[in-house]
Amino acid sequence: MPHTASTHAHHDQLSRLLDLDAIIHRSVTERAVRALARHARKADVTTVLDIGAGTGAGLFALATEFEDAELVAIDLDERMLDDIRGRAGRQGLGGRITSLRADVGERLFDAGDADVIWSSNALHEVPDPALALANMFRSLRRGGVLAIVEMVAPPLVLPSEHASLETLLRLAAGADRNAPDWTTDITAAGFELLETRTLTSGQRLAADGPGGAYAALELRRLAQHAQPELSDESARSIREIIADLSGEHRLIERVHVRGARALWIARRP
Known part of the structure; x- marks a missing residue:
């Protein structure tokens, strides 16, 4: 696919949204990593795979938790992997973190053998989740631990006085569908x-900081999907709020970010 200006703009917007998500939901990621670590013997963990690494939020939390392990960031987006390699170098982790451009949904997927596999907000993007889970099973050593994380639904970001407009936007964008339940798929792949668990978070954050920037991008993303279903008046109101969160801060001084992530932890027998 040619790298057009719109392709780069989409990448930059997605990368920025993921970076802000990592900041806003850092505690959720850390809680999930700690839950995973309770099922793994740290002394035995030498290799960790992050499948669908994105901007590396989970990867760097895993690097802190498993301080003696080597980690591999796996993603299809080479620019994301470039960003991870750069960050790893700046943090002095270049010797422990490597990257691999690969698709876990391909039959020839091969990332070597690992003691821990982490995959966050990625499995739902794979056309054949059963094949992806089979590849993860094959990539884990016996006794290895798998963690799958999915966003339960797109987060709520606006304070209560704008709740009706946000509800309307989410309905128009089809954003209130629950995340898939991977329980049966995980066990069918052979995992124990x-x-x-469900990890929830709720934060009231200043609109002139990362919280406001995150809310603006999330609303813009939903608005792109909802546009055909919105009335002119609703679309105009949403544009005004996005503009306000993007720099004016006359309408909203604080955002209220609420969300939940589903976590599955399993072991290869």
């Missing part, structure tokens, strides 16, 4: 399910 160890734990499932």
Whole structure:
């Protein structure tokens, strides 16, 4: 696919949204990593795979938790992997973190053998999740631990006085569908399910900081999907809020970011 200006703009917007998501939901990621670590013997963990690494939020939390392990960032987006390699170098982790451009949904997927596999907000993007989970099973050593994380639904970001408009936007964008439940798929792939949980977060954040920037990007993303279903008046109101969060801050001084992530932890017998 040619790298057009719109392709780069989409990448930059997605990368920025993921970077802000990592900041806003850092505590959720860290809680998920700690839950995973409770099922793994740290002394035995030498290799960790992050499948669908994105901007590396999970990867760097894993690097802190498993301080003696080597980590591999796996993604299809070479620019994301470039960003991870640069960040790893700046943090002095270049010797521990490598990258691999690969598709876990391909039959010839080969990332070597690992003691831990982490995959966050990625499995739902794969056309054949059963094949992806089979590849993860094959990539784990016996006794290795798998963690799958999915966003339960796009986060709510606006304060209560704008709740009706946000609800309308989410309905128009089809954003209130629940995340898939991977429980049956994980066990069908041969894993022993160890734990499932839902990790929630709720934060009131200043609109002139990362919280406001995150809310603006999330609303813009939803608005792009919702546009054909919105009335002119609703579309105009949403544009005004996005513009306000993007720099004016007359309408909204604080955002209220609420969300939930589903976590599955399993072991290869």
